[in-house]
Amino acid sequence: MLIRAAEINFGTTADVRIDGARVTAVGPDLTPLPGESVLDAAGGALLPGLHDHHIHLMSLARSLESLRCGPPEVATAADLERRLRERAALKVEAEDDWIRGIGYHESVAGELDRDWLDRAVPSRPVRIQHRSGRLWILNSRALERLTSAGPPPHPAQLERDVGRMTGRLYYADDWLQTRLGGPPPRLARVSALLASLGVTGATDTTWRNTLREYRHFSEAAAHHDLLQEVIVMGDASLDQAPDVGEVRRGPAKFHLRESSLPDFDTFRASLDRSHAAGRPVAVHCVTVTELVFAATAVATSGSRRGDRIEHASLAPPDVLPLLADQGLTVVTQPNFIRERGDAYVTDVPASDRPWLYRGRGFLEAGVALAAGTDAPFGDPNPWLAMQAAVDRRTLAGATLGAAESLSPEQALSLFSGDPIAPGGGLRRIEPGTHADLCLLDRPWSVAREALAAVRVTATLCRGRVVWRC
Numbered sequence: 001m002l003i004r005a006a007e008i009n010f011g012t013t014a015d016v017r018i019d020g021a022r023v024t025a026v027g028p029d030l031t032p033l034p035g036e037s038v039l040d041a042a043g044g045a046l047l048p049g050l051h052d053h054h055i056h057l058m059s060l061a062r063s064l065e066s067l068r069c070g071p072p073e074v075a076t077a078a079d080l081e082r083r084l085r086e087r088a089a090l091k092v093e094a095e096d097d098w099i100r101g102i103g104y105h106e107s108v109a110g111e112l113d114r115d116w117l118d119r120a121v122p123s124r125p126v127r128i129q130h131r132s133g134r135l136w137i138l139n140s141r142a143l144e145r146l147t148s149a150g151p152p153p154h155p156a157q158l159e160r161d162v163g164r165m166t167g168r169l170y171y172a173d174d175w176l177q178t179r180l181g182g183p184p185p186r187l188a189r190v191s192a193l194l195a196s197l198g199v200t201g202a203t204d205t206t207w208r209n210t211l212r213e214y215r216h217f218s219e220a221a222a223h224h225d226l227l228q229e230v231i232v233m234g235d236a237s238l239d240q241a242p243d244v245g246e247v248r249r250g251p252a253k254f255h256l257r258e259s260s261l262p263d264f265d266t267f268r269a270s271l272d273r274s275h276a277a278g279r280p281v282a283v284h285c286v287t288v289t290e291l292v293f294a295a296t297a298v299a300t301s302g303s304r305r306g307d308r309i310e311h312a313s314l315a316p317p318d319v320l321p322l323l324a325d326q327g328l329t330v331v332t333q334p335n336f337i338r339e340r341g342d343a344y345v346t347d348v349p350a351s352d353r354p355w356l357y358r359g360r361g362f363l364e365a366g367v368a369l370a371a372g373t374d375a376p377f378g379d380p381n382p383w384l385a386m387q388a389a390v391d392r393r394t395l396a397g398a399t400l401g402a403a404e405s406l407s408p409e410q411a412l413s414l415f416s417g418d419p420i421a422p423g424g425g426l427r428r429i430e431p432g433t434h435a436d437l438c439l440l441d442r443p444w445s446v447a448r449e450a451l452a453a454v455r456v457t458a459t460l461c462r463g464r465v466v467w468r469c
Contacts, residue, residue, distance in 0.1 A: 001463065002032050006041035007443045008429045010409065016046060018435040021462035026430055039465075044457060045444040048427040049200025049436035050382050050415040053331045054310060054372025057204045057230070058213070059133075061185035063102050063376035064193075069128050070103035071339075072395055077109035081120045088121045098180075101128035102376060104137065107343055112137045114167025127176075131340075133377050136169040136176065143167060146179045171257075174208060184216045188225040195467035197381055198438030198456040201229040201419055203372065205282065205310060207253035209234030211241060218244040227466045229436070231419045239277040246462070250420065251280040251306060256290040264297065271301040280306030280420070282331075286313040295322040303327050306421035312362075316355045320365035329368040329423040332357050334414070335378045335385035337401070341394030359389050359404040359411075368423025371414035386411035387452040408448035435463035
């Protein structure tokens with residue numbers, strides 16, 4: 001393929017030739033070869049394809065068939081009740097009568113429980129996921145079906161009030177999936193969505209991933225349902241997982257919770273084991289305590305290239321040297337400033353708000369920085385995340401952490417770099433580089449002024465057009 005008249009590397013207009021999965025020539029007025037297809041870029045910016053460094057592909061696939069139950073689509077209890085009743089009124093097959101909701105937040109209707117859901121939908125089983133991903137809320141019909149063969153293995157997972165189940169189910173996705181059964185979701189729709197946004201690679205950071213999920217990703221790629229390169233994080237069962245085409249084993253994922261931190265020596269030994277297996281580690285940290293615990297454990301264990309902190313949601317200045325000294329990469333979610341910032345203004349103490357989902361502060365401290373959307377817990381559109389990294393604006397227009405603002409080029413680089421060891425900056429387009437590319441409908445000088453309005457006109461994965469406007 002020959003891409004004609006593209007703007008590359010922030011200002012140069014050139015033709016770009018692709019042969020197989022590589023860029024083979026870059027220059028002005030290249031002559032088309034016999035049988036070579038030509039794509040006219042018309043001066044639009046040709047960029048390295050985006051990589052979402054933190055996403056949950058199967059959860060995103062399920063979410064596309066689910067009911068949105070939280071902001072910004074749903075703002076009040078009346079909105080939520082109306083949506084649920086409208087969905088309940090739809091005719092369905094008896095074996096598929098579940099209503100699955102996602103994205104709930106307390107700003108809609110407070111601490112949702114089974115009684116509230118029973119009043120809204122008494123006739124069908126309902127399960128609604130909190131936007132944090134840690135909680136499901138079930139109505140009585142759902143509870144009856146799921147607990148008929150016994151409750152979750154850990155009693156604390158199913159909340160009770162004076163012995164009665166409230167319908168609030170914590171950290172029990174594995175148990176829930178076992179009870180619900182069924183095959184893993186197909187990924188073709190998710191892959192097409194990501195391709196339409198210029199995403200040519202993704203790192204699935206689901207900590208519960210095992211060989212079963214790894215095989216599902218590999219099979220989806222083999223059947224061309226999954227077009228992107230995919231890095232799969234997960235547990236120790238992936239230590240010996242072989243790379244299969246464009247599906248590769250990623251870091252070992254650890255999920256910390258401040259309320260129940262593991263024994264420090266046991267946790268450090270887990271990091272040692274992952275490193276010995278040739279795997280970097282990725283640690284979920286959303287509180288300062290979790291962040292310090294993780295960084296100290298890595299320091300004790302000894303860091304390796306690719307070790308990373310997921311989220312680092314709250315990172316005051318005094319913890320940054322801990323991260324920098326260990327060479328840890330932070331993979332952040334600037335889209336949460338946009339999507340959740342208005343709740344942060346209410347819920348997070350004013351003294352902590354400057355340190356939420358930081359950008360510039362990490363870079364100035366020498367901490368490598370990359371980003372993901374955390375979809376479906378965040379919007380999967382990386383251009384919206386980049387816009388938030390630049391303007392730090394919430395949906396209502398408030399500004400959070402203005403000093404953390406990045407330039408458009410820095411924001412773009414968050415979704416670039418080595419998939420296994422991100423944070424190394426933006427790739428250039430030149431002979432020999434991978435032909436994972438996305439083409440915009442405008443030059444970068446225009447696109448950078450309004451990243452949220454960017455329109456991708458074509459996406460190429462390994463030199464093959466997988467999406468075109």
